[in-house]
Amino acid sequence: MTDQAVDTEAVRLTDDMSGGDGFLGRVRELKELRADIERAGLDTLSGRKAPRARVLLIAGRPGSGRTALAGELAARVADRYPDGVLRARLSEPDGTRVPVERLARDLLTALDRPAPPGAGEEDLTAALREALDGRRALLLLDDAADAEQVDALLPDAPDCLVVAVARGPLTGIADVRPCTLGGLDTKSAVRLLSRHAGSVRVTVDPRTAEHLAEICQGQPAALTLAGGWLAARPQAAVADLAKHLNAEADEGDPLGRVLGLVHASLPGSAARMLRLLSLAPAGLVDPHTASALAGCSVNGARVLLDDLVALGALRRADSPLPEYEVPGCLHARLAALAAAHERPAELQLARARMLERTVRLLMSCRAITETDSPQAREKLLGMPRALRFPTPRAAAEWLRLRRPALLASARLAVADGELDTLARRLMSQLVRAVVAHVGTRAAAADLYGVHRLVLDVAERRDLPREKAAALLNLADLDARTGRTAEALTRYRAALDAGREAHDPYATGRAMESVGGAHLELGDYDRAADWFGRALAQRLARDERADAARVYGRIATAHTYAGRYGEAQRNWRAAVAGHRRAGDVAAHARALSELARVQEYAGRPEESLQTCQEAVEWARRAEDTRLQAALRLRLADTLERLGDPAAAGLHRGAADRLLRENPAEACEFRSASDEV
Structure with a gap:
């Protein structure tokens, strides 16, 4: 199994800004990490076989190049792990801890192993350990929030290797191998600056270039932005940038100062676009998302996004779509800029526009599959050309590639709490599009998560009809995966919600489903009784x-x-x-x-x-x-x-x-x- 075979778009690394097309510096760190792989662990020294995979830790601040180093290490030793490299990001761009349940599910999907919808954390992590048993795989766990997160994902396979990336130590994990990052060495830092700014200005003023690298403390993220700022100003000298940064020496860390300078130097539309990218779900943005956030045309948004890539404030995602990633080390700083320059109402309006655009894209994605429906064709023709998909295959590919961002959009919309109407529309269209292109069974795990979000909104807004529908959908998925007792509990709750909503459809289906759950549990008398109640309602309604x-x-x-x-x-x-x-x-x-x-x-x-x-x-x-x-x-x-x-x-x-x-x-x- 190759790295490409197991890596999926749902399991990605997006924390640090890399240095471009080639890896620079970190020779000593790479040598130490590779030596740590060979070094015997404590269990081996005591004569016992290592019970779990070895863990290497790369610790450092966001922007220090920790993710790039982990990726380079994985690339250099990948041939020793024939079962592939599995990648997972353990924190959201805003620092929120990703649930272990979701991480284990994504890793199982990458391994082509079934992950039953609705299964709990213990079941999924046990399934992951079983899937990795006897394998030689490398797990790259980026931006770990805490040791418990990493520990839950550790395989019981001594031939596997785990490379974890975190801000600090992972206390509690035995025999962890730490590698703490500082800045790049001066030579590598200057080369990185030269790569982005061009070699001429660096060559003619090498001392100032070295001084600028010191101001940036050798941080790859800060140097990348500094190089982008210089590249956008061919007439500016390296000394000009160093002077600007020295003048703001008391204004926070180097990355924050360089980002502030880049932001202040942008035209108003580009600066606003950069700030609002902090709202992009999962740090993933495409021209449609950017267009909706900034209130500009799709083509205009794409031009601005490409300009931000050239500046080093954004990077292109490895995707066939025009898709971009917001570096994780910039997310909190961009959010702070947005809070400082935008009124809360404007930020909420930008979120609403983004969600509305996503809803319309999902409607178009689903409508193109209804080729025999005149109403669907009419609806498609009524949409702007930019929102239409050329073929059903193109729509299905868009849905597959944008899946992480779409699911993150649903989670963020529900967590916001102020946009529940849009959140409900988004989740409804997401479910319909996924069912139309993927099918209920194939997408059961994603649908389970969306139905749980629908239930959260229904309970928060006291919407018994939607609560009944969500409970029925969740119970059906529980029943299909053998969790009949849990399904029975949810069917009974759906019956109560259906009665509260005076919804005969939900009530009748819930009674029949309660009977079906009792039948599956072998309680035939109760099953017949509940079926009889459902029958009475059907007969009464003819x-x-x-x-x-x-x-x-x-x-x-x-x-x-x-x-x-x-x-x-x-x-x-x-x-x-x-x-x-x-x-x-x-x-x-x-x-x-x-x-x-x-x-x-x-x-x-x-x-x-x-x-x-x-x-x-x-x-x-x-x-x-x-x-x-x-x-x-x-x-x-x-x-x-x-x-x-x-x-x-x-x-x-x-x-x-x-x-x-x-x-x-x-x-x-x-x-x-x-x-």
Whole structure:
């Protein structure tokens, strides 16, 4: 497995500003880190095999080049770890601690391992340790908030290596190998400055260049910005910049002073854009996001973003899209600039514009999949050209690549608390777009997180209808992943919320789902009782098709309980209901289930007759799989009745059906399994 095979767009490094296309300096640090990999740990020295992966720590302030050093180390030793390099960022750009649950889920996804939606931290970290057991992989954990975070992700695999990046020591992790970073050496610092500012001005005034490197304390982030400032001013000398920075020697750290100078020298529109980038979700910004934040055109936003890249205040993301990353070391400083120069109402308006633009992009992303809908086509044509996607494939690719930013947008919108209406619209469109392009099952983990956010807003705003919907969606995902007890609790809560909202749909579905959870738990009496309550509501509302389906679920509960007489009566009611509703396929399936119960009840002749009737209805429904299954069941019944010749005919017919339709399987789902 290669590094590329396991790295995903959801697991990225964005903390420090790198020095450009080539790595500079840190020769001593790299040598020490590589030596630490070879050095025996405490367990090995005591004669015991190391129980866990070795941990190397690169500690330093944001902007010191700690992430770049970790990446360079990983690149140099990657060939020793054939199972790949896994990367994860443990803090949000604003310093918020990323939950271990989300980190473990992303790492499992990178390893192509299943991560059940809704699973807790312990289950996911255990699954991660199991996935890494026996492997030789390198985990690069950037911007760790605390030792507990790193410890939870450590694999129980001594052949793995963990390189952690943090601001300070990780007390509590045994045998950690620390490497504390200061500034770059003077030669490397000057080369980095020259790389961005051009070599001529540095060559003609090397002493001042060295002095400027000292003013920046050798910090790669500060030097990158300083080089960008000089590159934008071909007539300025290195001494001019050094003079500006010396004049502000008492105004904070070097990175803050250089950023302040860069910000003050920008035109008003570019300066405002730079400040507002602190609002970009997950530190990821594209031209649409920047356009909405600053209130300018998409093309204008892209030009400004490219200008900021040239200045060193932004960097292009490794993405096929025009996408950019805000360096983590600048985030807090940009937020402080925004707070100082923008009124709170203006910042809130910028957030609202960004969320509204995201909602419209998601609407366009979903609408392009509805090729047969005139309303969808009309809606697309009514959107600005910049918001439209050329093809469904392009929309799906945009959704995949922007996934981290879209999920972060939903989290930030809900955390804001003042934009709940926009947050609800955003989450609704996100769910619809993901289902349209990815599917409910494939995107279950992401959908689970979004439904939890919907529930948070519904509870905060006292919206019982939305609370019921969120609880039902979460419970369905719980039930699908085997957490039936948790699903039952949520179904009961959804029932209460549905009743409070006077929502008959939510109430009916919740009652039926409560019955389904009891059925799964083996409590057939309670299951039949709850199905009966759901049936009463369906009948009262004259919902005949749904009532017929619920009759089948009641029959299933009685079948499992061995009450075949009650089961037959309910299956006959289901058959009659489907016949009146004109649902030929459901009619055929209900007859097949009735035949099965008759056979269980010891009535093979009745089962044979019912099964023959079901075959005819399955033929009318053009359900080849059901026809084949029924033919095989008829053959088994005829053999038990002593007619092997007729049984052979039915087996032959089933074989012909399957040969003519090789994609069809002879197994079929019973109507009782459908909700």
